[in-house]
Amino acid sequence: MKIKFLLSLLAGGLLVAACEKEEVDCPPQPIDNGGVQVNPSLLNTFVRAHEAPTQTFTVDPALGTSATVVTTKGTRITIPAGAFVQANGTTPVTGAVQLAVREIRTKSEMVLSAMPTTASGEMLVSGGQYFLRATQNNQRLRLKSSARINIRTANIPRPDVAMRLFFGVNSGGNVNWVPAPQQGPSALGVVLDSTGQGNFYNITLNNDSLGWVNIDRYMNLNPKTTVSVAVPGNDVEPANTMVFYVFNSFNTVARGYVAAGQNTVATANIPVGQSVTAVVIRLVNGQYYFGKQTATVAAGQQYTPTLRALSEADLLAEVQQL
Numbered sequence: 001m002k003i004k005f006l007l008s009l010l011a012g013g014l015l016v017a018a019c020e021k022e023e024v025d026c027p028p029q030p031i032d033n034g035g036v037q038v039n040p041s042l043l044n045t046f047v048r049a050h051e052a053p054t055q056t057f058t059v060d061p062a063l064g065t066s067a068t069v070v071t072t073k074g075t076r077i078t079i080p081a082g083a084f085v086q087a088n089g090t091t092p093v094t095g096a097v098q099l100a101v102r103e104i105r106t107k108s109e110m111v112l113s114a115m116p117t118t119a120s121g122e123m124l125v126s127g128g129q130y131f132l133r134a135t136q137n138n139q140r141l142r143l144k145s146s147a148r149i150n151i152r153t154a155n156i157p158r159p160d161v162a163m164r165l166f167f168g169v170n171s172g173g174n175v176n177w178v179p180a181p182q183q184g185p186s187a188l189g190v191v192l193d194s195t196g197q198g199n200f201y202n203i204t205l206n207n208d209s210l211g212w213v214n215i216d217r218y219m220n221l222n223p224k225t226t227v228s229v230a231v232p233g234n235d236v237e238p239a240n241t242m243v244f245y246v247f248n249s250f251n252t253v254a255r256g257y258v259a260a261g262q263n264t265v266a267t268a269n270i271p272v273g274q275s276v277t278a279v280v281i282r283l284v285n286g287q288y289y290f291g292k293q294t295a296t297v298a299a300g301q302q303y304t305p306t307l308r309a310l311s312e313a314d315l316l317a318e319v320q321q322l
Contacts, residue, residue, distance in 0.1 A: 041239050041240055041283050045283060045312075046281070046283065046288065046312065046315065046316075047112065047113070047114055049312075050112045050316055050319075051112055051113035051114070052102045052103060052104045052109050052112070052113045052115075053102070054100050054101070054102050055071055055072060055100070055101045055102070056098055056099070056100050056101075057069040057098070057099045057101065058096050058097070058098055058099075059079055059096070059097050059099055060095060060096045060097065061079050061080065061081045061082065061083060061097075062081065063081055063082060064081050065081050066078055066079060066080045066081055067079045069099065069101070071101055071103055073103050073105065073154055074153075074154030074155070075101075075103055075130070075151060075152065075153050075154055076150075076151075076152040077099070077101065077132070077149065077150070077151050077152075078149065078150040078152075079097075079099070079149055080147050080148060080149070082144065082147070083143060083144055083147040083149065084097055084134055084136075084141040084142065084143060084144065084147075085141065085142050085143075085144050086139070086141065086142070087139065087140060087141070087142060089142055089208070092144075093136055093141055095136065096136070097134050097135070097136050097141065098134070098135045098136065099132065099133070099134055100131070100132070100133040100134075100135070101130070101131065101132055102130070102131035103128065103129065103130050103131075104128070104129040104130075105126075105128045105129075105251075106251070107246050107247075107251060107252070107253050107322050108319050108320045108321070108322045110126075110129075110244075110253040111244050111246065111253060111279065111319050111322060112316075112319055112320075114242065114255070115129060115175055115253075116175070116244065116253045116254050116255040117129075117177065117214065117216060117251075117252050117253055117254070118176070118177065118254050118255070119166065119176065119177040119178065119179065119216070119218070120176060120178075121268060121269050122218055122219070122269055123218070123219040123221075123247070123250075123252055123254060123269060123270070123271065124166070124177060124214070124216040124217065124218060124219065124252060125160070125216060125217050125218075125219055125250045125251055125252050126214060126215065126216050126251045126252065127153075127156075127159070127160060127163050127201055127214075127215030127216065127217075127251070128153055128201065128214070128215050129168070129212060129213070129214045129215075130151060130203075130212070130213050130214070131168075131210075131211065131212045131213075132149070132205075132210040132211070132213075133210055133211070134210060140209075142208045142209060143205075143206065143207065143208045143209075143210060144208075145206075145208065147206065148204050148205065148206050149204075149205040149206070149210075150202070150203070150204055150205070151202070151203040151205060151213075152200055152201075152202050152203075153200045153201045153202075153215075154200065155199055155200055156199070156200060156201070159190040159191075159192065159199065159200065159201055160190075160217060161190055161192075162217040163188060163190065163201065163215050163216060163217050164179060164180070164188055164215075164216065164217060165179070165180045165186060165188040165203065165213060165214075165215065165216075166178060166179050166180065166213065166214040166215075166216045167180055167207065167211070167212065167213055167214075168211060168212025168213070168214060174255075174257070175212065177214050177216060186203070186204060186205050186206045186207065188201065188202070188203055188204075188215060189201070189202045189203075189204075190202070201215050203215070219250065219252065219271060221271035221273075221274065222271065222272075223271070223272050223299075224268070224269045224270060224271050224272065225268075225270055225271075225272050225297065225298075225299045225300055225301060226266055226267065226268045226269075226270070226300065227245070227266070227267055227270045227276075227278075227297060227300070227301040227302070227303065228264050228265065228266045228267075228300075228301075228302050228303065229243050229256055229264070229265045229267075229278045229280065229302075229303040229304075229305065230263060230264055230302065230303065230304045230305075231243065231258070231263050231264070231265060231280055231282070232263075232291070232305075232306070232307050233263075233282065233284065233289070233307065235284070236258060236260075236261070236262065236263050236282075237258065237260040237261065238257075238258045238259075238260065240282055240283050240284055241258045241280065241281070241282045242255075242258070242280070242281045242282075243255065243256035243257075243258060243265045243267075243278065243279065243280055243281075244256070244278075244279040244281075245267060245270060245276050245277070245278055245279070246276065246277040246278075246279055246322050247274060247275070247276055248274075248275040248276065248277060248294070249274065249275060250274075254267060254270065255267075256278075270297055270301070271297065272297050272298060272299060273296065273297060274296070274297050275294060275295075275296050275297075276294070276295065276296075276297050277292050277293065277294040277322065278292065278293050278294075278295075278303035278305055279291075279292045279305075279319075279322065280292070280305050280307060281315070281319075282307065287309055288309070288310050288311070288312060288315045289307040289308065289309055289310065290307065290308055290310050290314075290315050290318050290319075291305035291306050291307040291308065292305055292318075292322075293305040293306075
């Protein structure tokens with residue numbers, strides 16, 4: 001016996017063209033697949049080579065017929081009939097549509113894709129990140145206002161009933177997760193089986209530009225502190241250095257943002273008492289460097305990881321173990 005618990009109705013009507021600045025619940029523009037600035041050199045090498053891949057499906061939901069695709073991770077995405085319109089927001093789309101999908105579920109995938117789980121600097125615990133984009137003849141399509149896309153995640157052992165829906169938005173070239181407004185057509189639910197061990201998350205989505213969505217909850221642990229990472233070496237800059245904080249007891253990754261010429265990277269709102277691994281990845285003169293250090297966070301925690309020169313394959317193996 002399965003019982004469906006609807007967590008909350010969450011707005012997903014990201015009708016950007018129709019939104020006005022005065023509208024409090026008007027969500028920001030969702031971030032696109034290529035909208036996240038990683039680091040110019042790392043972006044074009046390690047991250048783009050090893051980030052969560054884009055899976056492309058061709059769907060043609062004829063009038064009165066929905067189309068369902070299944071990703072490599074077992075996520076089922078159902079597109080209703082007549083779901084898409086042209087970029088003008090009114091002209092119906094007929095014929096085949098290309099649906100691009102990305103999914104990020106693990107901490108190593110978050111690091112490899114440079115997709116941390118923070119909302120305006122606050123730590124989030126993630127139940128999975130998903131990206132959708134619909135095109136026809138290489139032209140971006142929009143979701144019709146009355147259409148609802150269903151995303152059913154693969155089975156999971158213990159879904160968290162505190163989860164809610166977040167949208168990924170562009171904040172200075174970096175992703176920021178913004179909670180969906182409290183009222184609207186999008187919804188996040190969790191289906192629990194009769195033993196209470198859980199089954200899957202279920203998203204009903206109606207943000208017209210699609211883009212990134214995330215199943216999350218705020219970590220809400222206090223007290224918090226600002227931690228710092230000392231990055232060894234010369235010429236530390238955003239073009240060649242990435243810093244991440246990997247939480248060992250939660251599905252959470254935060255990012256420390258590098259300033260040119262600064263070897264110390266400081267990051268706020270890290271909960272005291274948590275086991276967190278600081279990770280540094282560098283690419284200098286064609287050579288990759290990797291370092292990590294784990295600590296139980298104390299007030300003003302300082303990390304001083306030692307970097308090792310690694311091949312690309314060895315660096316990938318290190319990140320995949322996070």
